[in-house]
Amino acid sequence: MTAPVLVTGGTGTIGSRVVPMLRTAGQEVRVLTRRPGKSGPGITHVQANTVTGEGMDQALVGTEVVLHLAGGAKGDDAAARNLVDAAQATGVEHLILVSVTGADTMPISYFRAKAAAEQIIAGSGVPYTIVRAAQLHDFVLPVIRAMGRLPLLPKPGGLRFEPVAVDEVARRLREVTLGDPAGRVADIVGPEVLTVRELADVFYEETRRRHRVSLPVRIPGKIGRAYRAGDNLAGDDALRGSRTWRQFLAASTGAGVKAA
Structure with missing residues (x-):
């Protein structure tokens, strides 16, 4: 590949890891940002x-x-449509979402906006790869x-996560970016499925904080039923990283990240 790879969201949590990985592989990178950024060798x-x-x-x-890594609380579907329009107009050969x-x-x-973005990319006629990822350790922390600051720790029944290390997601994205279009590929998730209480317990142990009393909470409606059914969790065919929540916290606190 001689043309530069364009990375949207290249300065974000995942992008800031992927861009150096692509450069290490010898790939020229073009980083798309909303504000002017500082270019460097190969970037x-x-x-x-x-x-x-x-x-x-x-x-x-x-x-x-x-x-395409750029995203937010709103506008992911609109961003995907604009990206597709530009890709079709400029002859892009591979879109990765x-x-x-x-x-x-x-x-x-x-989640619905993400699903809409997937459909837009898949229906664009441009060869594509879609990688779904679980919540990053960095976002769960x-x-x-914040929950640890409350007098009682909310314990939503059935709420489970499989948090994943950002570097493991970045490595997977580097791999598919340098490869051929593959459609929707296996999800990348963490090695554990943990409840909120389990996430909090490990947090308290690693940061040497006093455990809080739990307050059982039932998430109502469709959202509660979906979480209790595990609809936010990956299937058996997912790729599972190796870095655990405890390992992430140990490295974070060791690097001076404050517990509160």
Whole structure:
């Protein structure tokens, strides 16, 4: 591959890991950001907005592969549509989308937008690869930390996660970016399925904090039923990383990350 790979969200949590991995593999990278960025050897920053579509055609000109990592609480479906329009106009040969495990089964707007983005990419006519990932350790940590500040620890019944290390997700994305289009591939998730109470217990042990009394909570409605059914969890064919929640916390606290 001689043309640069364009990475949207290249300065984010996953992107900041993937971009150096692509460079180590000898790949030129073009990073798409909404604000001007500093370019360096083998890395060029271009300015565009995936949600509004502003500057997208110009950003994709001369690229053959696009790794789409940019996302947020809203607008993922609009961003996917703008990306597809630009990819079709500029002759992109491979679109890679990172999505979320349970995108098509969880009745939550964030998941639904991810599912819509998947459908837009898959129906674009541009060869594609879709990788679903579980919640990153980095995203679970502030939730558990915030819950630990409460007088009683909420214990939502049936709420389970399989958090995954960001570097393991990044390595998988590097692999598919340098490979051929493969459609929807196996999810990448962590090695454990843990309840909120289990996540909190390990957090308390690793940060040497006092355990809190749990307060049982039942999540109502469709969302509660979906979580209790495990609709946010991957199937047996998922790729499972090796880094555990405890290992992540041990490394984080060892690096000086505050517990609260």
